[in-house]
Amino acid sequence: MTEKTDPEAHTRAELMDQAREADISGRNSMSKKELAEALDMRAAAAKEGDADTDSDLDPTDEAPVVTPEAKPDTASRVEAFRDLSRARARGEMVFLPRHLTGHERRIHVRQTIREDHETRIARPNSDAREKFAKLHDSVFSFFRGTSLLFYRDLAGEDALMPTVLTLGDVHPENFGVMPSADDVPIFGVNDFDEAFYAPFTWDLKRGAVGFMIAAEAEGGMDADKQRRVAEEFVRGYVDAMRRYATDATEQQGQMRQDNAPKVIRQLIEDKTEEGRDAWLARKYHDEQRRRFRADDEHVPISSRTEEFQALFEQFIADNDIELPDRALSGETGALKVKDVCQRLGQGTASLGLPRYYLLLEGPAADGSDDLIIEFKQARRSALAGLAPPSEYVMDGSAERITHAQGVHLVRGDRFYGAIELDGKSFMVRERAPYRGDIDLDDLSKKEWRKYARTCGASLAQSHALSDEAGLVDHDVEPDVLEAIEPEELFVSDLLAWSEAALARVKADHEHFKADHDLGAFTSVDRVFR
Structure with a gap:
């Protein structure tokens, strides 16, 4: 007889993970008790041989015969990285991909990009070829187009930090002008493809790296000026979060042409011309x-x-x-x-x-x-x-x-x-006619810093709304501010992390270019038996 799942012995997150792995539909709206019952039903079906799964195969059985026509499985490290993330979140000392060097790091970069683009590689078209060419030609484009590679280096990091609804892919061109519900141009975060509930620091780390890369690639800045731009982004976030903790105005704020900083007013004017x-x-x-x-x-x-x-x-x-x-x-x-x-x-x-x-x-x-x-x-x-x-x-x-x-x-x-x-x-x-982002190469050095600070403030507003319209059930702002203290140490640590990540992105780009020139991204990694 299969042992029943005790909902009180697990957190809802643990039960959700199990339900996701079991591919149980409707799990997002289930209570802990309903999740436990659904898991028990799936386990019972699997035991009777009714479930569409091979998890109960005896490992001593003979290996299946693979005919010449049978296609080998595509290699995947998704579960391995999920396990790595959980272990690190528990506080275990684990080896991360960012600790790899030399050729082993190059292999990791290649495998991750192949895995992330499996469908596009398997069904090649002009857009797929164009994407890889775009990543080859620009380190900023490479950074923007390889989020999975970036986040595998963060697996399980900052588990003790407050969780918010992160944007997931923060960089200078993922803020911009877009239509409001009333068809009025507003400025804010504008790309939610990677959004996920995660530590607030994940958005700050990716954003700081993104501003450093863009400041060099589009602004022609040296390392010191890149760091100052990234610091303005982080300071803008901290100052705005402190303001929202005091006056709770995050639900009222739309950045429009009549209340935006000069650099954003000019952007809106340009886009609405x-x-x-x-x-x-x-x-x-x-x-x-x-x-x-x-x-x-x-x-x-x-x-x-x-x-x-x-x-x-x-x-x-x-x-x-x-x-x-x-x-x-x-x-x-x-x-x-x-x-x-x-x-x-x-x-x-x-x-x-x-x-x-x-x-x-x-x-x-x-x-x-x-x-x-x-x-x-x-x-x-x-x-x-x-x-x-x-x-x-x-x-x-x-x-x-x-x-x-x-x-x-x-x-x-x-x-x-x-x-x-x-x-x-x-x-x-x-x-809309006015939907779009800023032309980074038109910004002066002073405007770069102002733009970065504005984007940091905009991100803080998005995070602060996690407990208003999002799933977070407690005040986010006090937790974030407490996690930031002492502020000078927090900013210093975050910028030091981002500078190391910037160097890693540049090295990864060189690995990618070398592999691309050798045709590495015309096929995916396979499991051959």
């Missing part, structure tokens, strides 16, 4: 302004327009979205998808993954005020299985990203959400 009519004509419309034009970036798939119309209508209904007048056709008075295209060559980390644009007819019905809605395939967060275990668990891919956007932004894009398409998880959002 071109109107919607000119933007649509320049980037999307065909000559008749009824469909997408075909070019190197857009491949019309007009035959699927009705399919996407029904899909988007279902998305609106499922998410109880109140359609604004600007999203209603002037001809029909209802939602009308005019055309659909596949978008190619966009992004860095997500380059090579499916992405679609929907063209919605606006009230003028002449193309001048059409809307663009984006469907972007969501990925598993690079932090999953690497962040120290916590009770704050988000399932799904696009659902996780949608949750993060809803937490991190005050009245953000009303069309933000999740949908399933072709059996895959996609996030949904609006594209």
Whole structure:
């Protein structure tokens, strides 16, 4: 008889981990008792041979015969790193990938990037090749496109630090201008693909490294100036977190053109200079302004327009979205998808993954005020299985990203959400004429520091909202401030860590370039029997 799971003998996080490994659906909404019951039912089914698993195979059985036609398994180290993260979070002294040197580090870099891009390598296309070429040509692009490599070096780190909903991929170009729920340009964090509940220090570490790399690559700064820019980012975070702990205004703050620092006001002015009519004509419309034009970036798939119309209508209904007048056709008075295209060559980390644009007819019905809605395939967060275990668990891919956007932004894009398409998880959002990030190479040395401080403050607001709209059930700000003290030591330690990580990223990039030149990323690692 199978021993029953005692829910009181486990934390909910431990039961969630077991349920995730057992692939139990609906686990995110289950209580501890329900999780224990579901695990017991799965274990009983496995014992009777009904479960779709080979976990009860006798290890003494003969190995299965592999025919010449059978494909070997793809190598995966996901479980090994999950175990490593848990061990380190428990305080065990473990060997981390960042301790590797020389050729062994090169092999680790190669294996991690192959594993992270398995699907894109197995199904090669121009976007996949373009991504690897992009990573080859720029250390900043390499940093942006290899989050998994970065976080495997952090596995289980800072387990004693306060947990927040982290952005997951902090760097200077993941802050920018985007539409609010009222179609007003706002500034803030704008990429939630890697969002995950993790120690607040993880965002600060990746952000500090990101600002150092960008300050050199885009700003031409030496090491001392890079460190000063990174320090401004960290100080901006600390000062803002202290302010939110005192006045609790994080739920009221939208950074708009009328209340933003000068460097952000100028960014918003630059992004709003071109109107919607000119933007649509320049980037999307065909000559008749009824469909997408075909070019190197857009491949019309007009035959699927009705399919996407029904899909988007279902998305609106499922998410109880109140359609604004600007999203209603002037001809029909209802939602009308005019055309659909596949978008190619966009992004860095997500380059090579499916992405679609929907063209919605606006009230003028002449193309001048059409809307663009984006469907972007969501990925598993690079932090999953690497962040120290916590009770704050988000399932799904696009659902996780949608949750993060809803937490991190005050009245953000009303069309933000999740949908399933072709059996895959996609996030949904609006594209706007003014959506975009800052041109880093246009910043002066003084503006770099001001921009970094502003981004640090914006990140602090996102973290502070973890206990308002997020899953964290206690005040975040006092815990974070206590963890930061003494501040000078905290800042010094974080910058020293980031400088070491910066050197590691540069060395990893050299390993990647050498491997790329030898064709290392045209195949994945396999398990041969």
